[in-house]
Amino acid sequence: MATQNETNERIDYETKQRFWGIVRSRYVVHALIFVTLFAVLAPLSWMFITSLKPNDAVLELRYLPRDPILGAVEAYGGALITKGHWQAVLNSFVIAITSTTIVMALGTPAGYIFSRYQFRFDDALFLLVIVTRLFPPIGLIIPYYQIMVWLGLLNTRTGIIIAQVYLWLPLVIYTMRNFYITIPHSLDESAQVDGCTDFQAFRHVILPLVLPGVAASAILTFLFTWREFLFSFIVSSDLRAQTLPVAIYQYIGDIRILWNSLSAAGILSVLPAVLVVFLFQQYIVSGLTGGAVKE
Structure with a gap:
């Protein structure tokens, strides 16, 4: 008959196995990859979209530019x-x-x-x-x-x-x-x-x-x-x-x-x-x- 200590150790082992099984599951991995990509790409995407706006329209409460061609000419032309x-x-x-x-x-x-x-x-x-x-x-x-x-x-x-x-x-x-x-x-x-x-x-x-x-x-x-x-x-x-x-x-x-x-x-x-x-x-x-x- 298993002692109390052996039972507790088995429960701890099974709990750890379930925990690492969840961590290694594809859903968690995909979620971590998504969060990482978002953290990396969000500033770059914001910077790119900002470069397509006229400077007077940068602070407008609007994410996408109204006229990206005009904004690109102003921004990249001004820079280069x-x-x-x-x-x-x-x-x-x-x-x-x-x-x-x-x-x-x-x-x-x-x-x-x-x-x-x-x-x-x-x-x-x-x-x-x-x-x-x-x-x-x-x-x-x-x-x-x-x-x-x-x-x-x-x-x-x-x-x-x-x-x-x-x-x-x-x-x-x-x-x-x-x-x-x-x-x-x-x-x-x-x-x-x-x-x-x-x-x-x-x-x-x-x-x-x-x-x-x-x-x-x-x-x-x-x-x-x-x-x-x-x-x-x-x-x-x-x-x-x-x-x-x-x-x-x-x-x-x-x-x-x-x-x-x-x-x-x-x-x-x-x-x-x-x-x-x-x-x-x-x-x-x-x-x-x-x-x-x-x-």
């Missing part, structure tokens, strides 16, 4: 032509692509070195690389601005690129190091036995195996650079160097906010990032999971 927003789009592309290229050119071999070679103070140096990225960005604004003044790089793309390389190079070094750690050292040794130098072993044997990690790191660096605001805002004063986030901020005036042009500029800034994520989502996921690998 009147405000010269196309220059900010070009600046963002140039800065993001250049920064990503430099970061990957430095971070890919650096991650390999930290994963394969032992030298004096190697752990301390790697920790220093990571710690430099842990400083709050707002605390670096004054020295960064002073350095840009000293170098004569205020309101230039070069000054912004320097900041982006500083921001994202430690992340790429850390991520790539973890990808290289997953590759057995025996592959390097086998390549060297076959007559390869250290560089040839890296170039022809190891690097092709971590190309998904390289792609993931490059995509994440591009996305992070594309949306970065603070450092770009500090050194750019006009459209010669302003990036998209900074240019979008200019639509918020002291007296009036151009809601339709603000929304149109936001849509234009979101589209490239959405396209990149849609096309390369598998690499982004592998990059995020690869960063969790331990020795």
Whole structure:
């Protein structure tokens, strides 16, 4: 005859099984997916619809625009032509692509070195690389601005690129190091036995195996650079160097906010990032999971 404790344990077990059965049911899963999609898409849909309204009609108690063509011409024309927003789009592309290229050119071999070679103070140096990225960005604004003044790089793309390389190079070094750690050292040794130098072993044997990690790191660096605001805002004063986030901020005036042009500029800034994520989502996921690998 079962004791009272055994009966209570069986009841608890059955209750837990029923609970997790409900949680795993398709109705609950579908409901969670719907709520998540709504939370993500509702702001974007509101922004898109706002970009199709004349600015005077934005605050009307009406969700759908009365004349979407006229509103689109006013909003997108105001953003791209009147405000010269196309220059900010070009600046963002140039800065993001250049920064990503430099970061990957430095971070890919650096991650390999930290994963394969032992030298004096190697752990301390790697920790220093990571710690430099842990400083709050707002605390670096004054020295960064002073350095840009000293170098004569205020309101230039070069000054912004320097900041982006500083921001994202430690992340790429850390991520790539973890990808290289997953590759057995025996592959390097086998390549060297076959007559390869250290560089040839890296170039022809190891690097092709971590190309998904390289792609993931490059995509994440591009996305992070594309949306970065603070450092770009500090050194750019006009459209010669302003990036998209900074240019979008200019639509918020002291007296009036151009809601339709603000929304149109936001849509234009979101589209490239959405396209990149849609096309390369598998690499982004592998990059995020690869960063969790331990020795």
